[in-house]
Amino acid sequence: MAATSAAQTNMGASWRVGVDAGERTTLVTGGLFAHVRNPVFTAMVLTAVGLALMVPNPVSLLALACLVVAVRLQVRVVEEPYLKAVHGAAYEAYAARTGRFLPGVGRRTA
DSSP states (O other): OHHHHHHHHHTGGGOOSSOOTTOOOOOOOSGGGGTBSOHHHHHHHHHHHHHHHHSOSHHHHHHHHHHHHHHHHIIIIIIHHHHHHHHTHHHHHHHHHSBSSBTTBSOOOO
16 A cells, blocks of 8 residues: 555656546656556555455455456556557657566557
């Protein structure tokens, strides 16, 4: 949970919930975002994995699976297209050098 908070803090004035197509935020590439493009979501999933390991039952495992699916959809269908449209080449370059959820994993290719 501390990593989620730290990632949100790294976003500074660009922190928001959801995407407003009319809003233009700064492309954040420092702090935790220098290592992965979605550290908030990575930290949320890691927290859910920890909870599922602490209380391994069908409900916690289903909740974890639902969270992973929801996060992947949010990133691929909403976040990435928005960032590409708003930041263009700068986002493409950032995505090419930075993993989606884990360092080095899920870099975008040209």
